[in-house]
Amino acid sequence: MITRLEETSPGSAVVMITGYPSIERATEAMKRGAMDYVAKPFTPDEIIKAVDEAIQRKEGEERKVIERFGALTKTGKISLPSIDEKMLQTLSAAIDERRQMEAKPSLEALSEPERLEEMTLAVLNKYARDTNNLIPILQAIHSYAGYLSYETIGLIARELKISEHEIFGTASFYAQFKFEKPGQHLIRCCTGTACFVGGGGVILEAVESKLDIVPGQTTKDGMFSLERVACLGCCALAPVVTIDGEVYGQMSPAKLSRAIDKIYRTESVKSD
Ligand code: FES
Known part of the structure; x- marks a missing residue:
């Protein structure tokens, strides 16, 4: 019965009613996915309470799955297929x-x-x-x-x-979608374990303070966007930062500051 219900109405909260209660039957029903097991005779209040509780438990389980899925997508562990x-x-x-x-x-x-x-x-x-x-x-x-x-x-x-x-x-369910226009240049600061130990957190703080933005934001002049990443795949060069995809290893706040200033100078020459 429960198997058939799962096929015809997947996701239903099932309360098993029986006229022949036994521990074995109750265990079997729960194993097959029933949320509760009610023996006859029962009062209307008893069955209403059993159904209400089963629905609440089912909704709670679904919420947990959705939250877990949301967390995975936000951390980029589940990504969308790339577009052609x-x-x-x-x-x-x-x-x-x-x-x-x-x-x-x-x-x-x-x-x-x-x-x-x-x-x-x-x-x-x-x-x-x-x-x-x-x-x-x-x-x-x-x-x-x-x-x-x-x-x-x-x-x-x-x-x-x-x-x-x-x-x-x-x-907003997927980390890949951004709602703010990206800056002309993208700085990605790695704060994965190897980089963090090597000072990645300090570098991130330095760039946040220099550009007055936090990860996920773009500078007011539209020049830079900042992202924090968990690993850029070149831990031996830690601490690592990429600017527009170019890898900068053994980075320091001063080196990053110079790289940013250089980009500003280059852009101002272009616009002259
Ligand atoms: S932890 Fe930073 S590149 Fe791997």
């Missing part, structure tokens, strides 16, 4: 082709919000505007823009006729 970058290039080329036929400026010539809107609509069409495809839709747009802006979330919500809250709830 070629698909984005194909969509971008198709948008340009259409705009050319309509005698409109190319995607590249548009402002960032306009460009993002065009690409978001193209991605939505690509995924048939199906809410079951919400995650790949968000992944594709995130991959294109580097983040999910509130405007983009609003546009997706309107087009898919779902709430922004629902989209934000889904996206």
